[in-house]
Amino acid sequence: MQTLSAEIFLNQSANGKIVDVRSPSEYESGHIPGAFSLPLFSDDERAVIGTIYKQIGKKEAILEGLEIVGKKMKNIAQKAYEISKGKSLFVHCWRGGMRSKSMAQLFENIGIECFVLNGGYKAYRNLILLDFKKSYKFIVLGGKTGSGKTQVLQQLYNMGEQVLDLEKLASHKGSAFGSIGEMKQPTTEQFGNDLHKILTLFDSKKRIWLEDESHKIGTVFIPFEFYINYRKCPLIVLDISLEKRLQNLVKIYGNYSKEEIIKSFEKISKKIGGQNVIAAKELLHQNNLKDAAAIALYYYDKAYIYGLQNKDTKQIEYMNFENEDTLQIAKKLIETANVKFS
Secondary structure, X not given: OEEEOHHHHHHHHHHOEEEEOOOHHHHHHOOOXXXXXXXXXXXXXXXXXXXXXXXOOHHHHHHHHHHHHHOOHHHHHHHXXXXXXXXXXXXXXXXXXXXXXXXXHHHHHOOOOXXXXXXXXXXXXXXXXXXXXXXXXXXXXXXXXXXXXXXXXXXXXXXXXXXXXXXXXXXXXXXXXXXXXXXXXXXXXXXXXXXXHHHHHOOOOOOEEEEOOOOEEOOEEOOHHHHHHHHOXXXXXXXEOHHHHHHHHHHHHOOOOHHHHXXXXXXXXXXXXXXXXXXXXXXXXXOOHHHHHHHHHHHHHHHHHHHHOOOOOOOEEEXXXXXXXXXXXXXXXXXXXXXXXX
């Protein structure tokens, strides 16, 4: 059994399988992307052992742990063998202590090569938080709500550009309406873990496109250091007409239920006014999504203009598009980036 630093652990685990032996709730709160959950203790068992440790002592807590684990060692070992499939296991707990080392020892006893993360998941989190302080060659894509930024980013990706889709990672489209049609959001911690994983796949010497986002996307917060860094990067603002943006929003939200859209309007009732929410509801019941969307845009446009005036970047490029499709917009964005931000 070897112990590895967090950086080496992440690099070498690409050739094996990561096994997280923390409790289920610890894993759900946040885990290394791709890690298998194989808990040594359930949440209740861990709570019991923790209580014994605090109230009686370390020896008694260890004995209780052995009593619990002894009954399920065979099943744990069998699951580890199934996960391994002939590859090495990279094992970690919270701090790299008894849980990970005892599990790794068990796995090696049945013939599985194991590596333990020195400092555990805590060391991994410290590493990625440091990595978020690094500078990247970001180009931020901005524009008012309904400008089609997500679709343009997808087109850039299709053309071979490096694209970081923060809204996809967050399972949220970034407004009061952003949860419609999306899966359950990850925790902020898991969002950070997933974000770090994607950043490691990019070529840091080449530009990376991402959308202009606020610090919070739905219930998820973007890691602060990362957020501060990309706010200083060049910003290209898509200038799209109100009519075109309304068409885009109808296309995006037109297939969702009126009830979901009404709930989203109610979330911003204090910001747009109760009478406007009532008017939007009436329009939706008349199947007039376009005019209902216009009510929301009146608020979101003002908020975006205010935010634009408070950007940290000194490099802002405004580009007007009216009849261009996403492919044409993407081509012009690349041309502009090559000339001004290369």
